[in-house]
Amino acid sequence: MTTYMLIMRTADEAAANQAIAEAGLDFEKMIETMGRYNEELLAAGVLVSCEGLDDPSTGAVVDFGSTPPVVTDGPYGETKELFNGYWIVDVADKAEAVAWASKAPLGPGVQIEIRRVPSIDEFPLDNEYIVREKQWRTDLLRRQADKAEGK
Numbered sequence: 001m002t003t004y005m006l007i008m009r010t011a012d013e014a015a016a017n018q019a020i021a022e023a024g025l026d027f028e029k030m031i032e033t034m035g036r037y038n039e040e041l042l043a044a045g046v047l048v049s050c051e052g053l054d055d056p057s058t059g060a061v062v063d064f065g066s067t068p069p070v071v072t073d074g075p076y077g078e079t080k081e082l083f084n085g086y087w088i089v090d091v092a093d094k095a096e097a098v099a100w101a102s103k104a105p106l107g108p109g110v111q112i113e114i115r116r117v118p119s120i121d122e123f124p125l126d127n128e129y130i131v132r133e134k135q136w137r138t139d140l141l142r143r144q145a146d147k148a149e150g151k
Contacts, residue, residue, distance in 0.1 A: 050086065
């Protein structure tokens with residue numbers, strides 16, 4: 001299996017909101033429709049994680065084009081495409097990731113970018129920091145399991 005990130009983007013936040021309104025969907029209906037899609041991913045055993053993001057006005061951008069970096073609070077007037085949420089799926093290949101992305105209940109003004117997430121084992125395993133990261137990931141999974149068990 002291969003892990004992919006399906007990145008939901010809107011060409012223009014206002015256009016996406018307008019497309020939702022024009023489609024006659026209210027927020028509750030949109031949540032229900034997206035919930036059914038997420039349940040389908042779960043039932044197929046391919047969903048690893050997913051999250052939607054808050055309005056861009058609550059965020060910031062750190063631009064490393066200068067020293068010190070410049071911080072700009074949202075909203076981002078010049079941004080043409082906003083990253084609004086994601087799914088991480090574990091599928092056989094890119095074609096299957098594309099098939100799942102194509103089923104997303106989204107409309108005009110919305111795109112899904114599909115990017116493969118490389119495994120830690122694809123990096124040089126003789127690098128000290130890769131070894132540390134592998135241990136960090138193991139420790140994180142153990143802490144998550146302990147937390148789930150109430151330890």
